[in-house]
Amino acid sequence: MNESVDAAAVLNALRAVQDPDLHRDIVSLGFVKDVKSCGGTVSFTIELTTPACPVRDIMKEQARRAVMALPGIEKVEINMTSQVRTSLPKQPLLETVRNVVPIASGKGGVGKSTVSANLALALSKMGARVGVMDADVYGPTIPTVLGVKDQPRMLPTQRILPPRAFDIPILSMGFFASAGQAVVVRGPILHKTIEQFLGGVEWGELDYLLVDLPPGTGDVQLSLCQIIPLTGAAVVSTPQDVALNVASKAIDMFRKLRTPVLGVIENMSGYACPKCGHHDDIFGVGGAKASAEQMNIPFLGAIPLDTRIRTSSDGGRPIVVSDPDSPAAKAFMGIAEKLAAQVSIRGFKSDEGILQPVVWGKP
Numbered sequence: 001m002n003e004s005v006d007a008a009a010v011l012n013a014l015r016a017v018q019d020p021d022l023h024r025d026i027v028s029l030g031f032v033k034d035v036k037s038c039g040g041t042v043s044f045t046i047e048l049t050t051p052a053c054p055v056r057d058i059m060k061e062q063a064r065r066a067v068m069a070l071p072g073i074e075k076v077e078i079n080m081t082s083q084v085r086t087s088l089p090k091q092p093l094l095e096t097v098r099n100v101v102p103i104a105s106g107k108g109g110v111g112k113s114t115v116s117a118n119l120a121l122a123l124s125k126m127g128a129r130v131g132v133m134d135a136d137v138y139g140p141t142i143p144t145v146l147g148v149k150d151q152p153r154m155l156p157t158q159r160i161l162p163p164r165a166f167d168i169p170i171l172s173m174g175f176f177a178s179a180g181q182a183v184v185v186r187g188p189i190l191h192k193t194i195e196q197f198l199g200g201v202e203w204g205e206l207d208y209l210l211v212d213l214p215p216g217t218g219d220v221q222l223s224l225c226q227i228i229p230l231t232g233a234a235v236v237s238t239p240q241d242v243a244l245n246v247a248s249k250a251i252d253m254f255r256k257l258r259t260p261v262l263g264v265i266e267n268m269s270g271y272a273c274p275k276c277g278h279h280d281d282i283f284g285v286g287g288a289k290a291s292a293e294q295m296n297i298p299f300l301g302a303i304p305l306d307t308r309i310r311t312s313s314d315g316g317r318p319i320v321v322s323d324p325d326s327p328a329a330k331a332f333m334g335i336a337e338k339l340a341a342q343v344s345i346r347g348f349k350s351d352e353g354i355l356q357p358v359v360w361g362k363p
């Protein structure tokens with residue numbers, strides 16, 4: 001280091017930079033790495049907990065300014081990287097997957113599959129390694145929504161290699177049933193299927209595995225919570241569900257299964273007419289936020305009712321990729337950032353102990 005500036009002084013200056021989600025400075029969080037100096041130039045790396053960090057550039061600028069304020073510094077080089085954390089123990093079934101996040105709802109048709117697909121694309125766009133498991137054995141729609149063209153392959157190791165769409169590995173019960181054919185699976189087989197979908201698949205290194213659940217509080221949800229520890233669920237709700245307390249049933253189920261709920265998403269929240277721009281709160285708006293606050297659960301954001309969300313999903317190119325500048329795509333990007341932040345927060349709450357799956361009846 002330069003005679004007047006040593007690593008300790010640089011680290012001390014960087015204590016002024018706070019992580020807004022973890023409410024601690026980046027030095028005590030261990031984010032600052034590889035502090036080096038050569039003449040008047042100081043370089044270091046800031047390793048965030050997710051590539052989906054909305055204040056990444058602001059933090060970089062704060063860090064640059066903090067170090068530039070030290071005497072003798074002429075230039076500051078900052079390398080911004082990320083390493084997604086997990087609150088889960090390494091598990092033999094899913095060794096290469098850091099976080100498993102189910103997308104749930106109290107009832108059908110509220111937009112779980114739409115949200116799963118768009119959030120996966122949003123996180124992937126931000127640089128995260130994402131996979132999608134379509135656990136809706138009764139109505140698998142993910143292959144259509146994400147326009148998956150290929151089929152899974154059985155490897156010589158007897159493990160399944162999932163097909164990819166938008167470079168995201170995807171596995172769905174839909175691959176194992178012909179079009180139009182009903183998938184009939186009973187409890188014990190269902191349990192085995194979910195087990196195989198998790199443990200028998202070459203997911204590769206993933207930061208987030210999103211699991212699109214069937215509606216309600218049935219066998220799939222139970223099996224999933226029994227088989228592996230989950231980082232936490234995101235619950236999708238429409239404004240009407242809030243009035244009918246449907247979402248709170250799903251939240252209550254996860255609480256009973258000791259799976260954290262990372263947040264609530266309000267879908268079909270108000271309608272913006274694509275022709276005249278007129279906004280109408282057909283089913284009401286903001287109810288999910290209020291009830292999330294009441295239940296002390298983070299509110300992750302709202303997605304408007306927008307015909308283009310449906311048409312883009314029907315065409316296999318969800319709105320986050322087909323119309324990234326639309327308000328709906330921006331809403332999904334914002335929700336992805338908030339979800340990633342909640343995962344990071346859980347990754348740091350190690351003092352709460354490791355979350356264990358709860359066996360609730362025999363499969």
Ligand SMILES: Nc1ncnc2c1ncn2[C@@H]1O[C@H](COP(=O)(O)OP(=O)(O)OP(=O)(O)O)[C@@H](O)[C@H]1O
Nearest residue numbers: 108109110111112113114215268304305306309310
């Ligand atoms: N915000 C939205 N605006 C317009 N259409 C939407 C929106 N969200 C979802 N949809 C459409 O509503 C229908 C139901 O959505 P989706 O299939 O994602 O719900 P789901 O909760 O997964 O349903 P299921 O419970 O049957 O699995 C789909 O046709 C989808 O394209």
Ligand SMILES: [Mg+2]
Nearest residue numbers: 112113136141
């Ligand atoms: Mg669905």
